[in-house]
Structures are given as structure tokens and as C-alpha cells.
Amino acid sequence: MSEPGPVGEFGLIDWIRARTRVGGRTSLGIGDDCAALRVTTGADLLATTDMLMDGTHFRLDEAGPEAVGRKAIGVNLSDIAAMAGRPLAALVAVALPKGRAVELAQGVLAGMGPLAQRYGVDLVGGDTNAWDGPFVIAVTLLGETTPDGAVRRSGARPGDAIVVTGPLGGSLLGRHLDPRPRIDEALSINRRARPHAMIDVSDGLAADLGHILAESGGLGATLDADTIPIHPDAEALSRRDGRTPLEHALHDGEDFELCLTLDPADAEDLLARPPAGVTLHRIGVVDAGPGLRLATGGGLVPIEPRGYDHLG
Amino acid sequence: MSEPGPVGEFGLIDWIRARTRVGGRTSLGIGDDCAALRVTTGADLLATTDMLMDGTHFRLDEAGPEAVGRKAIGVNLSDIAAMAGRPLAALVAVALPKGRAVELAQGVLAGMGPLAQRYGVDLVGGDTNAWDGPFVIAVTLLGETTPDGAVRRSGARPGDAIVVTGPLGGSLLGRHLDPRPRIDEALSINRRARPHAMIDVSDGLAADLGHILAESGGLGATLDADTIPIHPDAEALSRRDGRTPLEHALHDGEDFELCLTLDPADAEDLLARPPAGVTLHRIGVVDAGPGLRLATGGGLVPIEPRGYDHLG
Numbered sequence: 001m002s003e004p005g006p007v008g009e010f011g012l013i014d015w016i017r018a019r020t021r022v023g024g025r026t027s028l029g030i031g032d033d034c035a036a037l038r039v040t041t042g043a044d045l046l047a048t049t050d051m052l053m054d055g056t057h058f059r060l061d062e063a064g065p066e067a068v069g070r071k072a073i074g075v076n077l078s079d080i081a082a083m084a085g086r087p088l089a090a091l092v093a094v095a096l097p098k099g100r101a102v103e104l105a106q107g108v109l110a111g112m113g114p115l116a117q118r119y120g121v122d123l124v125g126g127d128t129n130a131w132d133g134p135f136v137i138a139v140t141l142l143g144e145t146t147p148d149g150a151v152r153r154s155g156a157r158p159g160d161a162i163v164v165t166g167p168l169g170g171s172l173l174g175r176h177l178d179p180r181p182r183i184d185e186a187l188s189i190n191r192r193a194r195p196h197a198m199i200d201v202s203d204g205l206a207a208d209l210g211h212i213l214a215e216s217g218g219l220g221a222t223l224d225a226d227t228i229p230i231h232p233d234a235e236a237l238s239r240r241d242g243r244t245p246l247e248h249a250l251h252d253g254e255d256f257e258l259c260l261t262l263d264p265a266d267a268e269d270l271l272a273r274p275p276a277g278v279t280l281h282r283i284g285v286v287d288a289g290p291g292l293r294l295a296t297g298g299g300l301v302p303i304e305p306r307g308y309d310h311l312g
Numbered sequence: 313m314s315e316p317g318p319v320g321e322f323g324l325i326d327w328i329r330a331r332t333r334v335g336g337r338t339s340l341g342i343g344d345d346c347a348a349l350r351v352t353t354g355a356d357l358l359a360t361t362d363m364l365m366d367g368t369h370f371r372l373d374e375a376g377p378e379a380v381g382r383k384a385i386g387v388n389l390s391d392i393a394a395m396a397g398r399p400l401a402a403l404v405a406v407a408l409p410k411g412r413a414v415e416l417a418q419g420v421l422a423g424m425g426p427l428a429q430r431y432g433v434d435l436v437g438g439d440t441n442a443w444d445g446p447f448v449i450a451v452t453l454l455g456e457t458t459p460d461g462a463v464r465r466s467g468a469r470p471g472d473a474i475v476v477t478g479p480l481g482g483s484l485l486g487r488h489l490d491p492r493p494r495i496d497e498a499l500s501i502n503r504r505a506r507p508h509a510m511i512d513v514s515d516g517l518a519a520d521l522g523h524i525l526a527e528s529g530g531l532g533a534t535l536d537a538d539t540i541p542i543h544p545d546a547e548a549l550s551r552r553d554g555r556t557p558l559e560h561a562l563h564d565g566e567d568f569e570l571c572l573t574l575d576p577a578d579a580e581d582l583l584a585r586p587p588a589g590v591t592l593h594r595i596g597v598v599d600a601g602p603g604l605r606l607a608t609g610g611g612l613v614p615i616e617p618r619g620y621d622h623l624g
Contacts, residue, residue: 027462028462031527032395032464032466032527033360033391033392033394033395033465033512034358034359034360034395034455034462035358035359036358036359036462037359038356039351039357041353044339044340044348044349045348045349045357045454046348047346047347047349047401047403047437048345048346048403048437049405049438049450049452050405050439051405051407051448051450053407053443053448055443055444055445056441056443057441079345079346080345082345082346083344083345083346083348089359091360091361091452092361093361093362093363094363095363095365095368095448124359125360125361126361127361127363127450129363129368129369131365131367132367133445133446133448134445136363136365136445136448138361140359140403140452142357142359142454143346150340150346150348152340152344153343153345200345215344
């Protein structure tokens with residue numbers, strides 16, 4: 001390697017290790033064959049993994065390694081949020097382009113730092129590789145359930161109110177690289193209102209709500225077009241591509257807001273007195289029959305739950 | 313996709329899910345934002361991750377996806393073995409070459425099956441992606457400690473006997489694709505003899521023993537050349553490349569045998585009455601001073617702990 005700083009794989013690992021502080025929950029961090037963690041007695045362990053590839057989920061040349069690191073941990077934190085879980089620790093595996101390996105690894109790590117610190121995530125392990133291919137990063141995030149329990153996708157019931165935590169659409173303009181995981185919001189909401197089902201909006205509102213409805217036994221939903229919060233980025237993107245802002249709000253992915261369903265009375269109470277720092281929008285109702293519909297001034301229109309197919 | 317069988321990302325996930333049975337430890341498997349697991353009360357969670365890339369860790373065209381799947385879970389199981397842990401669950405993230413995505417995913421999964429079943433590993437989550445790049449797979453394996461505790465790299469003491477569980481060298485001839493993780497062996501050894509330090513031989517005996525010695529405070533070791541068990545593959549490779557079989561045994565990686573250090577009296581007892589199914593070779597002694605030496609008929613020769621640098 002011609003870069004200054006740590007040399008080779010083990011030099012890099014030592015460099016990372018020297019800059020990694022772990023909390024009391026981590027019995028054993030970087031530097032052994034496995035990490036070891038203490039899970040709270042009575043809690044379930046939560047685990048999720050996401051792989052991001054240069055040219056698919058980001059453009060390394062445009063975004064830079066810091067943004068990639070931020071996104072890689074952010075999308076996983078968002079999955080922990082979607083269960084109303086508490087994050088604990090991360091493992092980070094990378095395939096680094098040869099010649100830039102150390103520089104990229106340092107950038108990625110720097111990018112992860114603020115989100116990891118804010119949410120108490122220990123970096124406990126990983127795997128560093130270099131190759132002639134594009135940059136690939138896979139983060140596995142471990143967390144645990146709280147005494148309020150995990151919120152699954154599968155618990156929606158006919159008549160449930162559908163609620164989202166923020167405006168949607170147009171994340172491609174930059175927000176997709178800067179997830180704001182709704183960890184604190186999810187914990188507050190779960191403590192107050194015990195949602196029946198929850199998911200984070202990563203594939204697009206229609207697709208992700210579709211996952212909830214499918215997992216809950218083939219239910220449907222009617223969304224009220226006027227109440228779906230539309231992000232300014234969706235308006236901006238609409239002016240460029242001619243698709244309506246509402247289409248962007250329904251089908252763009254990577255907003256990383258939460259979509260939840262809950263008892264309508266609980267929704268009313270929650271929206272009347274939202275937990276501190278939590279924004280909530282009631283956007284529709286769960287139906288007993290299948291299918292996703294949009295209620296507009298002109299009547300009911302079916303919504304195709306297209307979303308993003310990562311194999312497409 | 314032109315392949316028969318499951319269509320698209322969600323079709324593939326459904327296909328995998330329908331073929332995945334999970335045990336009683338998994339509260340929530342594939343199909344939600346996170347998996348949820350029960351860790352035994354009092355046990356520590358163990359976590360490890362390894363990323364394998366086409367052209368670096370395997371050649372997809374030669375090995376086929378089944379062998380890649382077997383290796384990907386095998387190397388991670390070997391890391392759990394190195395801690396004397398019990399495996400629980402796996403998360404599998406893949407970047408699949410477009411056009412072959414579904415076929416490859418199915419092959420990888422089929423290859424993982426036997427090792428997963430044998431060691432009680434539930435497939436609880438993952439991430440499926442397709443791209444124009446080479447095949448990449450990252451497996452994260454979760455396990456837990458037993459009441460006998462985890463064996464770290466850092467506990468070696470001067471005077472400890474150094475023991476390995478099988479012959480070394482020449483894994484490149486094929487064994488590197490077919491790890492036999494020493495899970496059962498590690499559990500038996502830990503129950504009987506409480507090793508002070510343990511690692512699996514993935515970077516090469518000299519390098520991995522070097523990790524133990526470095527983590528244990530900068531100790532050294534003297535290996536007895538006559539007692540290091542040499543694999544027939546090391547002999548075969550030696551005839552091809554002119555390096556000695558012993559060089560291969562010392563420096564080739566991916567043998568996935570265990571290397572451990574323990575009290576010499578415990579070693580004597582263990583070797584005199586090895587646990588059922590466990591092969592053991594005593595190959596040297598831990599020294600108080602740093603440096604790795606080889607005792608030969610002609611005296612002491614220093615060993616360079618080169619091994620494999622994944623960023624090299």
C-alpha cells in the first residue's frame with residue numbers, strides 16, 4: 001500500500017481497534033474470532049443485515065466513503081427502529097478496491113461514527129478485504145427488544161389506522177444517503193400506543209405497506225391522497241421528471257420513515273398528543289379485503305405496489 | 313429474469329422462506345425487518361462475519377455456487393468453533409451477478425444446507441441484491457457461549473503446550489472450499505481441558521499462532537518441526553511448487569483446524585485420552601520472550617509469521 005497510515009490488513013485492524021471504544025454490553029470486541037455481547041435477560045436479540053454496492057446503492061465517486069458509511073449503518077438502524085428495538089452492536093464486512101483500501105476503510109468508519117455514537121452502537125467485529133472489483137459493504141446490526149416487545153410486520157388488523165412519521169418521496173436527491181433512523185420515535189410510539197404492525201419505508205410506501213398487509217394475512221388498505229405527507233424533494237423531482245409528487249411519495253424508496261398500523265382510538269390519542277420529537281401523519285385505514293387503494297376527490301383508484309426490486 | 317422458478321427479489325425471498333425451517337430459539341425468522349432470537353440466560357452472544365468474493369476467495373466458474381455456500385457458512389462456523397461456542401443462526405447477504413441471480417442464490421442455499429442442519433444453524437435473515445459485478449457473499453453467524461465459557465485468543469501463558477486438531481497445509485488443492493468446522497471438537501476440548509487460548513487456522517499456522525501470541529501480551533513460541541502434522545495436500549503441492557511440505561503446513565491458510573494453548577499437564581491428559589472423535593497433535597511450547605522459532609535437527613530457526621494479508 002502506498003497510503004500513509006496503517007499498513008496492510010492487520011495494520012488497518014489495529015488502527016480501527018485503537019479508535020473503537022465499546023460499552024459495558026460488549027464482553028469482547030474487535031480482535032478475536034468472534035465478538036461476545038451480553039443481551040439483557042428476558043430480551044430477544046434482534047439481527048439485521050444490509051449489503052450496499054458501488055453503482056447500485058451509491059456512487060462512491062460522488063458520495064465519498066463517509067456518506068457510504070453513514071448510509072450503511074443508517075439503513076440497518078432503520079430496520080432495528082422498524083421493530084421498536086434498541087441497537088447494540090455492528091459488524092462491518094467490506095470488499096475494498098485495491099490501492100484505495102485503507103483510505104476508504106477509514107472514510108467509511110468516520111462516516112459511521114456519529115450515528116453509531118448517537119445510538120450507542122459498538123463496532124464489535126468485521127472483515128476487511130481488498131479486490132479489483134467495486135466497493136461493497138455489508139453491515140450486520142444487532143439489537144434487542146425492550147420490555148414493550150418487538151413490533152412485527154404481521155400484526156395489522158382490519159380497521160387499523162395507518163400512520164407515517166414524516167414526509168415521503170424524492171430521497172434520490174440526496175436523503176437516501178443520509179438516513180435518519182427513527183429509533184427514538186419507534187421506542188416512544190411503542191411505549192405509548194403498541195402499534196399492531198410497523199415497517200420502515202425503504203422500498204417505497206406502497207410496497208412497504210404492501211409487505212405489512214401481505215404478512216398480516218392478505219389484508220388491504222385505503223390511503224387518503226390528501227393526507228399523505230409529501231417531501232419537498234418529491235416536488236422538486238416532479239418538476240424534473242413529470243411524475244406527480246404523490247407518485248414519488250407512494251413509490252420512491254429510502255425515506256426511512258416508519259409506517260405503522262394501530263387501533264384507531266390509539267391513533268387518535270397518539271396524534272392528539274404525540275411523544276416529544278415525534279411527527280405523525282394519519283394517512284389511511286386497513287381493509288379486510290386485499291388490495292391497495294387511493295381515495296382521491298375523484299373516487300377510489302387502485303395503487304400498484306411496485307417499489308424497488310433489487311434483483312430487477 | 314429468464315430462469316424458471318421464483319421471480320424477482322420478493323419471489324426469491326418467498327422461495328427461500330418456504331424452504332427454511334427454524335428451531336425453537338428463533339422467535340422470528342426471514343420476512344420482517346429484523347430476525348429475533350432467544351439467547352440462553354447467562355450465556356454471551358457470539359457474532360462473527362466473513363465476506364467472500366469471486367476471484368479472491370473462490371472462482372465461481374470452477375467451484376460452483378454450492379461450494380461457495382458451503383465455504384461461506386463453514387468459515388464462519390469455524391470462527392464460532394475457535395471460541396468454543398455453540399452456533400445458533402445465520403444472516404446471508406449477497407450481491408448476485410444479474411441474469412444468474414436466482415439460480416446462484418438457490419445453489420448457495422443448497423450448499424449451506426448440510427452444514428447448517430448439522431450444526432443447528434437457523435437461516436434467519438439476509439439481503440439479496442443483483443448487480444453487474446462479481447458474486448459477493450457475506451455471512452454473519454450468531455452463536456452463544458456454553459457454561460464452560462468462551463476461549464479467547466488472549467489467554468496464552470509461557471510454558472503452555474501448543475496443540476492442533478489436524479494436519480495442515482495445501483488446502484488450496486480443494487479443502488479451502490470445504491471447511492470442516494471443529495465445533496464439536498472445540499466443545500469437547502473446552503469441557504475437558506479449558507484451553508487458555510484458541511484460534512482456527514485460517515491465515516496459516518504461523519500467522520494464527522502469531523495472533524494468539526500477540527494478543528496474549530507479546531509472547532513467543534517454539535514449534536517442533538518433527539511434530540507438526542503435515543497434510544497429504546501439502547506434500548502434493550510441494551511436488552508442484554518446490555516449497556517444502558513443512559513450509560506449506562506453517563504458512564498455507566484455510567485449514568480450519570484449531571490451534572490451542574493449554575497447561576502442559578492438561579495437554580498431557582488430553583492427548584493421552586482424547587475426547588471421542590478428536591485428533592490432537594502437540595507441536596510446541598509458548599515462550600515468555602517474543603518471536604516464533606522452529607526446532608529442527610539442526611537447531612532453532614526463526615519463523616516469519618507472514619500468512620495471508622487480505623489487503624495485499
